[in-house]
Amino acid sequence: xxxxxxxxxxxxxxxxxxxxxxxxxxxxxxxxxxxxxxxxxxxxxxxxxxxxxxxxxxxxxxxxxxxxxxxxxxxxxxxxxxxxxxxxxxxxxxxxxxxxxxxxxxxxxxxxxxxx
Numbered sequence: 001x002x003x004x005x006x007x008x009x010x011x012x013x014x015x016x017x018x019x020x021x022x023x024x025x026x027x028x029x030x031x032x033x034x035x036x037x038x039x040x041x042x043x044x045x046x047x048x049x050x051x052x053x054x055x056x057x058x059x060x061x062x063x064x065x066x067x068x069x070x071x072x073x074x075x076x077x078x079x080x081x082x083x084x085x086x087x088x089x090x091x092x093x094x095x096x097x098x099x100x101x102x103x104x105x106x107x108x109x110x111x112x113x114x115x116x
Contacts, residue, residue, distance in 0.1 A: 004059065004060055005025065005091075006023045006024060006025065006026070007023075007024060007026040007033060007035075007057050007058060007059045008021055008022065008023055008024075008057065008058040008059075009021070009022050009024055009035070009045060009055055009056070009057050009068075009109070010022075010055060010056045010057070010058075011045050011048035011049050011052065011055050011068070012048060012051075012052040012054070012055075013048055014047055014048050014050075014051035014052065020044065020045065020048060022045045024045075025084060025087070025088055026059075026084065027080070027083035027084045027086075027087050028059070028115060029083075029115075030111075030114045030115050031110065031111055031114045031115075032108050032109065032110050032111060033057060033059075033066070033108070033109040033111065034071075034079070034080035034083050034084055034106065034107070034108055034109075035080075035084070035106075035107045035108075035109065036080065036081065036084050036085075036100065036101070036104035036105065036106060036107070037104055037105040037107055038100060038103075038104045039105075040103075040104070040105040041070075041105065043105075046070070046105065046107065049068035049069075049107070050070070053067045053068050053069060054066075054067060054068075055067070055068045055109060057109055057111075059115070064111050064112070064113050064115070065111070065112040065113060066109040066110055066111045066112060067109070067110045067112065068107060068108070068109050068110075069107070069108055069110065070105060070106070070107055071106040071107060071108050076106070076108070077106045080106035080107075080108065081101050081102070081104075081106055084101075085097055085098075085100075085101040
C-alpha cells in the first residue's frame with residue numbers, strides 16, 4: 001500500500017443523507033489511515049464526517065468500515081503529518097508540500113477491520 005496514491009473515502013452527506021465519495025492521499029497503519037484535509041473543516045467531506053463519523057474507505061479494491069475523527073492529540077497530529085508528507089513529497093511533481101503539511105487538518109480513519 002505504500003505505493004498506492006489514493007484511497008476512496010465515502011461519507012454520508014450531512015444534509016442530504018446521500019453517499020459522497022472522494023479520492024484522497026493517505027498513509028496507512030494496520031488499524032488506521034491518516035489523511036490531511038487541505039481545506040480543513042471547510043472541506044465537505046470533513047464536515048460530513050464530523051456529522052456522521054461512520055465512513056467506508058476503499059484501498060486497492062477492498063472496502064473497509066471506519067470511524068473518522070479530526071486528530072486532536074499533538075503527537076498523533078505530527079505522526080499523521082509526517083507519514084502522509086513523507087509518502088508523497090518525493091513523488092509529487094507539483095512542488096514542495098511543506099506548507100500543505102503544516103496547514104492541512106490531520107484526520108484519522110480508525111478501521112473497524114484492520115488492513116492485512
